[in-house]
Amino acid sequence: MKDSIDDIKAILALRPKIAVLTGAGISAESGVPTFRGSDGYWKGKSAEDLASMQGFSQDPHGVWEWYNLRRQKLKDIKPNPGHDALVRLEELASSFTLVTQNVDRLHQQAGSGQVLELHGSIWPVRCMDCDYQEDRFQVDLPAEPRCPDCKGWLRPGVVWFGEALPFGIMEKADHAVRMADLFFIIGTSAVVWPAAGLAWTAREAGAKVVEINLEETPATEVAHISLLGKSGEILPQLL
Numbered sequence: 001m002k003d004s005i006d007d008i009k010a011i012l013a014l015r016p017k018i019a020v021l022t023g024a025g026i027s028a029e030s031g032v033p034t035f036r037g038s039d040g041y042w043k044g045k046s047a048e049d050l051a052s053m054q055g056f057s058q059d060p061h062g063v064w065e066w067y068n069l070r071r072q073k074l075k076d077i078k079p080n081p082g083h084d085a086l087v088r089l090e091e092l093a094s095s096f097t098l099v100t101q102n103v104d105r106l107h108q109q110a111g112s113g114q115v116l117e118l119h120g121s122i123w124p125v126r127c128m129d130c131d132y133q134e135d136r137f138q139v140d141l142p143a144e145p146r147c148p149d150c151k152g153w154l155r156p157g158v159v160w161f162g163e164a165l166p167f168g169i170m171e172k173a174d175h176a177v178r179m180a181d182l183f184f185i186i187g188t189s190a191v192v193w194p195a196a197g198l199a200w201t202a203r204e205a206g207a208k209v210v211e212i213n214l215e216e217t218p219a220t221e222v223a224h225i226s227l228l229g230k231s232g233e234i235l236p237q238l239l
């Protein structure tokens with residue numbers, strides 16, 4: 001039998017250990033397009049086409065056009081009540097780890113403490129040919145960003161398909177999830193691995209798994225409770 005919201009509220013009252021995994025859906029109410037929604041395609045191409053070394057090699061100009069557009073839009077975008085609620089959730093927990101697949105830094109802008117960015121961030125850039133890297137938070141970049149040291153192509157500091165996640169980050173996320181009494185999986189289609197696997201890990205390790213999404217996902221099968229709706233509305237209600 002599925003749990004109820006009251007069961008979750010009762011656990012929250014006990015200052016539990018909490019781990020959270022977020023995806024693009026938590027930023028949707030701020031105006032950030034999701035990847036697999038109707039607005040996720042760019043010039044007919046999907047994230048799978050664009051966010052890979054192969055996609056970049058075939059069309060670096062086009063891929064940078066996509067990232068520069070997203071960077072520009074993000075400059076005017078603010079965290080929403082879903083991000084804010086996670087800041088308050090952190091205060092209720094005896095330990096709290098926020099794991100995100102998002103590259104937008106909106107959790108940090110809302111005031112969340114340590115955030116594990118599984119897929120990196122859209123703001124730093126690094127050279128594809130040498131060691132140059134720099135954080136270019138909210139800075140406009142040229143159409144074809146080049147390395148100031150060696151003139152090689154710069155690329156965004158994100159994780160593309162087929163690339164390893166930042167060193168050691170999955171181990172940190174996995175540890176937090178295994179320690180957690182409560183695990184929230186919010187606004188993710190749960191199709192991209194290894195991030196999606198955290199839901200199965202949480203269930204296996206004995207956490208109560210709470211999913212918040214507009215629709216069911218593959219992770220719904222391991223959720224003790226699936227709350228269907230907008231995270232910016234449901235999360236504040238839970239608190």
Ligand code: BJW
Pocket residue numbers: 022023024025026028029034035036037040047048051101102103119158159160161162163164165186187188189190191192193194212213214215217229230231232
């Ligand atoms: C709302 C809402 C609202 C809307 N309120 N909800 C095992 C099995 C199968 C495949 C693999 C596997 N292990 C690895 C793979 C391969 C691959 C993969 O997973 N492929 C699958 C797609 C088949 N994974 C990888 O390649 C990863 N790397 C890896 O495994 O490396 C191994 C390796 C080791 C050692 C050496 C070398 C390699 C890397 C994955 C990188 C993903 N990168 C992207 C792009 C980042 C850069 C960028 O932003 O440009 O990350 S892809 C894209 O998808 C992005 C996202 O973080 C990620 C997940 O998407 P997310 O967040 O779930 O968004 P959506 O759009 O899918 O869903 C939004 C959800 O929100 C929906 O459910 C809505 O309903 C909901 N929603 N509004 C609540 N208001």
Ligand code: ZN
Pocket residue numbers: 127128129130131132147148149150151152
């Ligand atoms: Zn360089």
